[in-house]
Each structure stands twice: as structure tokens, then as C-alpha cells.
Amino acid sequence: MKCPYCGCVENRVIDSRSTDEGSAIRRRRECADCDKRFTTYEKLEESPLIVVKRDGSREMFDRTKILNGLIYAGGKRKIPLYTFEALVDGLERELRNSFYHEVASDEIGHRVLAKLRDIDEVAYVRFASVYHKFRDIADFKKALAEMPEDESN
Numbered sequence: 001m002k003c004p005y006c007g008c009v010e011n012r013v014i015d016s017r018s019t020d021e022g023s024a025i026r027r028r029r030e031c032a033d034c035d036k037r038f039t040t041y042e043k044l045e046e047s048p049l050i051v052v053k054r055d056g057s058r059e060m061f062d063r064t065k066i067l068n069g070l071i072y073a074g075g076k077r078k079i080p081l082y083t084f085e086a087l088v089d090g091l092e093r094e095l096r097n098s099f100y101h102e103v104a105s106d107e108i109g110h111r112v113l114a115k116l117r118d119i120d121e122v123a124y125v126r127f128a129s130v131y132h133k134f135r136d137i138a139d140f141k142k143a144l145a146e147m148p149e150d151e152s153n
Contacts, residue, residue, distance in 0.1 A: 046096065070087065
């Protein structure tokens with residue numbers, strides 16, 4: 001690892017810690033030449049996950065897009081950010097564990113909706129309205145009618 005201060009490639013690891021729930025290692029290093037310290041992160045290189053859009057185009061999986069959509073759908077609801085982050089973490093883990101390098105955007109949308117339904121019904125309907133491209137109130141009514149009844153009442 002090259003020192004960011006002087007460019008020397010000789011350094012020693014002072015401390016190593018697991019981060020991101022064990023998916024990365026944080027290392028504190030000290031340069032053998034200038035004695036300055038710096039931090040590096042080691043992370044498993046994952047194969048790219050490609051999303052196939054409805055129009056057939058392809059793009060890299062971007063968890064930020066899903067997270068932003070969830071935050072928008074949950075606007076003014078009292079849903080903590082970590083709940084949405086956990087949903088996206090679980091989704092990404094499921095997709096990567098499926099061993100497919102490409103996934104349809106529809107599949108991602110269906111999985112998000114299934115998870116969101118258990119978190120908050122209003123956020124579910126808001127997310128569904130964007131995902132399904134509702135055109136009018138009739139589309140909303142149809143989606144509400146298709147939602148299973150809450151059995152806890």
C-alpha cells in the first residue's frame with residue numbers, strides 16, 4: 001500500500017478491525033519513511049449486479065436509488081432510516097446470493113413491495129404508485145382492493 005503523503009510503499013499495519021458487519025476490514029497503517037499514519041479499507045470484490053430495465057437497457061445495481069425511493073414513499077411517516085437501510089441491505093444480499101448477475105427491475109420492485117408491505121401500508125401504496133405508474137384514482141382503488149386484509153384486527 002502506497003503512503004498517501006510521501007508515496008513510499010513500505011508501511012506497517014498498526015491496527016485491524018472488522019467493519020460493515022464483517023464485510024470489510026479497516027487497517028491503520030504507519031509509513032516506514034515519513035512515519036505518518038493513514039487508514040485503508042479492504043473489501044471483498046463482488047461481481048457486478050446488472051439491472052435490466054423495462055425498456056431492455058442495462059445499468060449497474062444502485063442501492064441509493066432504491067433507498068431514495070423508500071425515503072420518498074415513507075415521507076412524513078415515522079419510519080426510521082435504518083429500517084429502510086436494513087430493507088435495502090437484505091434485498092441486495094438476496095439478489096447477490098441468487099447467483100444471477102442480471103436481475104429485472106420488475107423483480108426488484110416486487111421484492112421491495114413485499115418487504116415494504118410489512119413495514120408500513122401507506123409507504124407501500126406510495127411506493128407502488130410510482131412503481132406501477134398509477135394514472136388515476138381508479139388505479140389506487142384497485143391496488144388497495146388487492147391488498148390482503150390485516151389479520152390482526
